[in-house]
Amino acid sequence: MRVLMFGWEFPPHIAGGLGTASYGLTRGLAALNDIEVLFVVPKAWGDEDQNIVRLIGANTIPVAFKTIRYSSTLRSVEKIEVGSKLVPYTDPEDFWKMTRSNISDTDVLLNTNNEGKIEFSGSYGATLLDEIQKYAIVSSVIASENQFDVIHAHDWLAYPAGIAAKAVSGKPLVIHVHATDFDRSGGNVNPQVFKIEKEGMEYADKIITVSNLTRDIVIKKYGIKPSKVQTVYNAVEPMHFTEVTKPFRGVSDKIVTFLGRITMQKGPEYFIEAAKMVLSKMSDVRFVMAGSGDMMEKMIRRAASLNITDRFHFTGFLRGNDVFTMLGMSDVYVMPSVSEPFGISPLEAMQSNVPVIISKQSGVAEVLTHAVKVDFWDIEAMADAIYGILSYPALSKTFVQKGKEEVDKLKWEKAAKQVHDIYLRVVK
Amino acid sequence: MSSPQKKALCLYFEVHQPFRLRRYRFFEMGNEHYYYDDYMNESIMRKVAELCYLPANRLILDLIHKHKGKFRVTFSLTGMVIDQFRLYAPEVLDSFREMASTGCVEFLAETNSHSLSSLTNREIFMRQVSTHRNKMIEYLGVEPTSIRNTELIYSDEIGSWMADMGFKATVTEGAKHILGWKSPNFLYCNTINPRLKVLLRNYQLSDDIAFRFSNPGWSGYPLTADKYAGWLNELDPASEIVNIFMDYETFGEHQKKETGIFDFLRYLPDAILKKTPYNFMTVTEVADAFQPVSVIHVPSPISWADEERDLTAWMGNDLQTAAVTKLYSLSERVMSCGKEALIRDWIYLQASDHFYYMSTKFFSDGAVHAYFNPYDNPYQAFLNYMNILSDFEIRLNSECPESDHDTELARLNKSVEARDEIIRQLELKVSKIEKEYSLIQKKVGSEKPVKKVGARATGVKGKSEKKTTEIKKSKAGSKR
Numbered sequence: 001m002r003v004l005m006f007g008w009e010f011p012p013h014i015a016g017g018l019g020t021a022s023y024g025l026t027r028g029l030a031a032l033n034d035i036e037v038l039f040v041v042p043k044a045w046g047d048e049d050q051n052i053v054r055l056i057g058a059n060t061i062p063v064a065f066k067t068i069r070y071s072s073t074l075r076s077v078e079k080i081e082v083g084s085k086l087v088p089y090t091d092p093e094d095f096w097k098m099t100r101s102n103i104s105d106t107d108v109l110l111n112t113n114n115e116g117k118i119e120f121s122g123s124y125g126a127t128l129l130d131e132i133q134k135y136a137i138v139s140s141v142i143a144s145e146n147q148f149d150v151i152h153a154h155d156w157l158a159y160p161a162g163i164a165a166k167a168v169s170g171k172p173l174v175i176h177v178h179a180t181d182f183d184r185s186g187g188n189v190n191p192q193v194f195k196i197e198k199e200g201m202e203y204a205d206k207i208i209t210v211s212n213l214t215r216d217i218v219i220k221k222y223g224i225k226p227s228k229v230q231t232v233y234n235a236v237e238p239m240h241f242t243e244v245t246k247p248f249r250g251v252s253d254k255i256v257t258f259l260g261r262i263t264m265q266k267g268p269e270y271f272i273e274a275a276k277m278v279l280s281k282m283s284d285v286r287f288v289m290a291g292s293g294d295m296m297e298k299m300i301r302r303a304a305s306l307n308i309t310d311r312f313h314f315t316g317f318l319r320g321n322d323v324f325t326m327l328g329m330s331d332v333y334v335m336p337s338v339s340e341p342f343g344i345s346p347l348e349a350m351q352s353n354v355p356v357i358i359s360k361q362s363g364v365a366e367v368l369t370h371a372v373k374v375d376f377w378d379i380e381a382m383a384d385a386i387y388g389i390l391s392y393p394a395l396s397k398t399f400v401q402k403g404k405e406e407v408d409k410l411k412w413e414k415a416a417k418q419v420h421d422i423y424l425r426v427v428k
Numbered sequence: 429m430s431s432p433q434k435k436a437l438c439l440y441f442e443v444h445q446p447f448r449l450r451r452y453r454f455f456e457m458g459n460e461h462y463y464y465d466d467y468m469n470e471s472i473m474r475k476v477a478e479l480c481y482l483p484a485n486r487l488i489l490d491l492i493h494k495h496k497g498k499f500r501v502t503f504s505l506t507g508m509v510i511d512q513f514r515l516y517a518p519e520v521l522d523s524f525r526e527m528a529s530t531g532c533v534e535f536l537a538e539t540n541s542h543s544l545s546s547l548t549n550r551e552i553f554m555r556q557v558s559t560h561r562n563k564m565i566e567y568l569g570v571e572p573t574s575i576r577n578t579e580l581i582y583s584d585e586i587g588s589w590m591a592d593m594g595f596k597a598t599v600t601e602g603a604k605h606i607l608g609w610k611s612p613n614f615l616y617c618n619t620i621n622p623r624l625k626v627l628l629r630n631y632q633l634s635d636d637i638a639f640r641f642s643n644p645g646w647s648g649y650p651l652t653a654d655k656y657a658g659w660l661n662e663l664d665p666a667s668e669i670v671n672i673f674m675d676y677e678t679f680g681e682h683q684k685k686e687t688g689i690f691d692f693l694r695y696l697p698d699a700i701l702k703k704t705p706y707n708f709m710t711v712t713e714v715a716d717a718f719q720p721v722s723v724i725h726v727p728s729p730i731s732w733a734d735e736e737r738d739l740t741a742w743m744g745n746d747l748q749t750a751a752v753t754k755l756y757s758l759s760e761r762v763m764s765c766g767k768e769a770l771i772r773d774w775i776y777l778q779a780s781d782h783f784y785y786m787s788t789k790f791f792s793d794g795a796v797h798a799y800f801n802p803y804d805n806p807y808q809a810f811l812n813y814m815n816i817l818s819d820f821e822i823r824l825n826s827e828c829p830e831s832d833h834d835t836e837l838a839r840l841n842k843s844v845e846a847r848d849e850i851i852r853q854l855e856l857k858v859s860k861i862e863k864e865y866s867l868i869q870k871k872v873g874s875e876k877p878v879k880k881v882g883a884r885a886t887g888v889k890g891k892s893e894k895k896t897t898e899i900k901k902s903k904a905g906s907k908r
Binding site for chain 1: 453454455457745746747749750751788804805807808810811814815818
């Protein structure tokens with residue numbers, strides 16, 4: 001069975017959980033015997049691991065002056081060349097920062113083929129939506145030039161691509177909901193994004209959600225028939241390095257870590273309030289907020305006004321191995337997300353032998369037993385759990401031991417088998 | 429004394445409710461010293477009283493009057509359930525007192541707080557049993573002659589303590605792994621002190637009532653008193669006693685009224701007395717009436733809990749072990765302190781239920797463990813309990829500084845002694861090394877050892893420097 005898969009990012013060029021999850025799933029699928037995956041991203045860099053999939057960059061497909069006939073509408077569309085400047089988040093500020101810092105992206109834009117070249121408008125919303133549409137157009141070219149049995153599109157950025165591919169080929173479309181705009185925006189949804197998401201869900205033959213939490217949102221907020229939506233939980237790649245060395249710690253204090261984007265969705269303010277409570281009872285503990293985001297400055301101000309800056313540290317954005325070093329130094333990992341469709345990072349913490357506290361408003365809470373689960377707003381419970389793990393060694397020990405056993409059982413192969421079953425059903 | 433025809437059916441019911449703890453956060457430590465969820469305790473007690481204790485007591489009293497002394501049962505009431513009756517359901521205590529006055533009901537002794545003290549040491553265990561014995565005399569007007577331990581925990585050693593306290597008999601599980609080919613349907617005695625008789629629970633016939641009674645998928649369903657009497661007749665004709673032990677809450681709570689459990693109990697005495705050679709006897713009566721057929725060897729403790737019939741329900745994981753160890757590490761000091769409020773909490777904190785809630789077996793074999801469990805999971809149970817225990821320790825330290833001082837002194841003395849010993853040994857080593865050193869110097873005359881010492885010193889210095897810079901760095905980061 002051949003799968004035409006549309007994603008938005010592929011390791012090592014990933015900005016968040018979406019890339020990790022779609023890569024993990026692809027690896028799991030590749031391990032199954034009869035599956036071949038063609039993975040399409042808007043921009044291929046050339047250094048991606050292509051052992052398990054054939055990776056196609058939309059930016060490498062010559063599309064100028066081709067005419068594509070849509071099977072449903074019989075409308076002809078003239079194709080255009082595409083250059084890509086892409087991020088998987090709708091937050092304007094994030095996008096603005098990325099545009100500013102990544103000069104090379106701008107270069108790419110300018111370097112596109114003269115013929116059919118497109119000017120980007122410059123404003124955030126228009127540009128990203130523009131890119132999504134261009135991606136969709138290229139995808140129809142790819143769909144018409146390749147043989148496959150099923151289309152699989154990851155998250156809203158790739159839905160239009162999936163729709164276009166289905167329109168051209170008539171093959172069944174599976175969309176994979178890693179997040180919805182309700183998670184990202186805290187209920188304040190962008191109507192254009194909502195429209196793309198809803199169209200994707202309606203056009204799809206089957207919808208995969210990463211948790212029942214997300215499944216409920218898809219059913220309730222987007223009005224999708226429950227029988228069409230199925231949950232397939234994410235998993236985690238086994239640790240690459242065999243020996244987990246505890247990195248050198250400059251301080252003897254215990255370390256409690258928040259690791260993620262400092263945005264409303266991740267609930268950083270609850271972490272700070274809980275830190276304040278713990279610090280009022282314990283002295284030998286430090287709190288670390290690792291990551292960056294639009295709420296960072298506000299959080300620094302809050303920590304200052306609570307007078308805990310001597311014990312509360314901000315690291316800024318962490319990359320690659322720094323993430324695992326930070327986890328390795330931690331005694332507790334806290335994920336107080338307000339709305340988290342899944343949340344792979346607690347699993348990585350558990351792999352690093354760190355006890356985790358997660359919010360009940362996260363999809364990962366549905367699969368974990370050996371983790372403390374609290375409501376994101378319940379700072380008392382969160383503080384209590386932090387205190388308990390730091391103060392009672394038996395608790396920490398049990399979490400580490402049982403947590404490791406538990407997380408080792410969460411394999412992508414299992415998720416891939418479920419996805420394979422879904423393929424078989426839609427292909428029939 | 430026993431004649432071949434005489435057989436006994438021994439019904440024994442356990443009555444117990446723990447004082448469940450309220451949600452207690454760490455920041456309350458040192459400020460709040462009230463630990464109990466009064467609302468939950470009262471509402472559960474009222475509910476169980478209405479569903480079970482009151483109607484079941486009424487029925488048993490009726491049966492006693494109806495059968496004029498031929499229907500006899502044994503109960504055990506923990507000290508905690510008596511306290512809760514007094515607080516929330518005094519009429520239940522009245523009806524137990526009425527039962528005691530009929531002479532057909534025996535009440536067993538046990539540890540006052542349904543505790544695991546039998547697993548710690550003899551002295552704590554004995555003290556708790558005598559507290560309970562006094563409570564029985566005070567509230568029920570009876571002095572127990574036989575004893576049961578928490579959750580029927582029993583071992584040869586625990587049995588010998590019971591014998592030392594003068595008890596005639598005890599009850600425990602007829603666990604397969606201790607019985608082997610033997611049958612639970614005879615009287616046994618303790619290995620160390622044969623004066624203590626041991627009655628073993630027939631778990632098959634007990635669980636037919638306690639667990640399977642209302643299960644429509646069970647081959648014995650529906651169970652009637654006549655059918656049950658028939659099963660007794662099918663037992664090996666040599667069987668002398670059948671011990672049916674269960675939670676009293678089986679009647680009306682575990683098995684609801686609608687299942688017909690009360691009707692079963694209502695017709696059971698008639699069916700047994702008329703259709704079988706069995707007579708109802710209480711635990712002590714069985715011990716007096718029968719001869720033990722052999723000793724029963726129980727080298728390590730057993731209980732009536734779970735499939736394993738061991739202690740893993742309370743002491744099976746690191747959390748439970750840590751909590752139990754911490755709790756009993758305070759026992760000496762609590763006893764020497766003697767403050768009433770502290771002792772009351774000390775008693776209530778010992779209830780085995782608190783540790784039962786921490787069982788991680790809960791994840792696999794949850795149904796029974798989840799029963800009346802106030803916690804979502806074992807971690808929460810542990811966290812809450814340890815917070816409370818920490819506050820308890822803070823109180824102990826502040827309320828009884830004297831004894832604290834004494835133990836501290838003793839501890840310091842001990843450590844001084846230990847240090848002296850270490851110093852002596854080190855001195856020996858040093859003199860030995862010095863000798864060797866002077867020998868080497870004579871032979872070689874090199875400076876190597878001195879260099880080595882110097883290198884080590886700088887190494888240490890380097891490390892500490894790194895530490896301070898690290899801290900500075902992180903401080904700078906937070907200011908940004």
